[in-house]
Amino acid sequence: MTDIAALSGVSYQTVSRVVNGMPDVADTTRERLLKIMSEVGYRPNVTARQLVSQRSSVVGVVTFGTGLYGPTQIMVNLEQSVKELGWSVMFCGIAEESVNEIRRAVNELCSHQVAGVLIHLPIQIDLQHLKDISRNLPLVAIDSDFSFKAHSVFVNQEQGSRLVTRHLIALRHVRIAYLRAPLIWRAARLRFRGFLKELESARLKPGPIIEADWSARGGFEATKELISAKPGEFTALVSANDQMALGAIRAIEEAEIPIPARISVAGFDDIPEAAYLRPPLTTVRQDFASLGKLSVQCLLDQLDNPGRAPRNRTIRPTLIERASTTFAPK
Numbered sequence: 001m002t003d004i005a006a007l008s009g010v011s012y013q014t015v016s017r018v019v020n021g022m023p024d025v026a027d028t029t030r031e032r033l034l035k036i037m038s039e040v041g042y043r044p045n046v047t048a049r050q051l052v053s054q055r056s057s058v059v060g061v062v063t064f065g066t067g068l069y070g071p072t073q074i075m076v077n078l079e080q081s082v083k084e085l086g087w088s089v090m091f092c093g094i095a096e097e098s099v100n101e102i103r104r105a106v107n108e109l110c111s112h113q114v115a116g117v118l119i120h121l122p123i124q125i126d127l128q129h130l131k132d133i134s135r136n137l138p139l140v141a142i143d144s145d146f147s148f149k150a151h152s153v154f155v156n157q158e159q160g161s162r163l164v165t166r167h168l169i170a171l172r173h174v175r176i177a178y179l180r181a182p183l184i185w186r187a188a189r190l191r192f193r194g195f196l197k198e199l200e201s202a203r204l205k206p207g208p209i210i211e212a213d214w215s216a217r218g219g220f221e222a223t224k225e226l227i228s229a230k231p232g233e234f235t236a237l238v239s240a241n242d243q244m245a246l247g248a249i250r251a252i253e254e255a256e257i258p259i260p261a262r263i264s265v266a267g268f269d270d271i272p273e274a275a276y277l278r279p280p281l282t283t284v285r286q287d288f289a290s291l292g293k294l295s296v297q298c299l300l301d302q303l304d305n306p307g308r309a310p311r312n313r314t315i316r317p318t319l320i321e322r323a324s325t326t327f328a329p330k
Contacts, residue, residue: 060109077292161194219247
């Protein structure tokens with residue numbers, strides 16, 4: 001930084017402010033300094049900065065289920081949000097969601113002296129053993145239940161499911177089937193609960209319910225079984241995610257049932273392909289970008305304000321209406 005100051009004719013303190021993203025530097029001066037840094041190939045010495053600040057600039061992430069769309073998007077957006085700070089990410093995936101695996105992952109990250117840990121564990125499990133760790137290390141639960149009070153960021157999964165169910169009720173559907181995911185998953189339980197609550201609010205009984213495994217193949221096989229066992233008993237189908245909805249659409253088409261004229265289909269997640277299915281899929285969009293930013297902000301808040309009482313932050317999903325849903329047949 002001394003060399004940069006000499007080359008640009010400003011003080012060392014001004015260079016330091018620019019490097020650390022601090023205010024009180026004129027825009028023209030900031031731009032000139034950044035240009036000079038780029039031209040000479042200057043990069044801040046992260047290790048030196050950590051020694052001075054006595055704070056690591058590495059954030060640990062523990063995650064599970066990255067073969068699925070939701071967990072993958074959470075991981076990608078967490079990484080992007082951390083990198084926007086100029087910090088680094090250290091991932092620690094777990095093959096199975098067990099207490100021992102989670103303890104191993106968190107201990108491994110702690111051994112690298114991370115600043116804090118962001119944890120996305122979508123399957124129900126008692127995480128009381130993390131309570132002691134959280135006293136000395138900032139932890140953030142991301143769409144996960146820790147079994148104790150912790151700083152958390154959630155997507156309102158139940159509200160999202162109520163939105164899509166309410167949409168179908170508004171289209172005069174009274175026999176609505178549900179393609180459920182395994183209830184060991186937190187999101188599956190909350191989405192199913194939202195479906196049931198919205199029907200109860202409208203004084204409607206649930207249509208036939210069947211379970212699959214989050215995959216398109218599972219959705220296809222489950223819907224084939226549903227059509228065979230309950231022919232004509234539903235005019236709409238809500239799927240717990242878009243991949244299963246994709247399989248359901250294939251099964252309904254193979255049964256030569258027109259979508260949405262005879263059966264409306266809706267999903268959850270708004271995967272990139274959802275708008276290009278045939279017909280385009282009505283679904284629920286989760287704001288993964290906001291989830292990532294808010295989770296990192298929650299971690300930074302703990303670093304700046306140690307001892308602050310745990311807070312829950314919630315992100316509202318949105319309904320995306322497309323051509324796979326229409327008014328119930330008469």
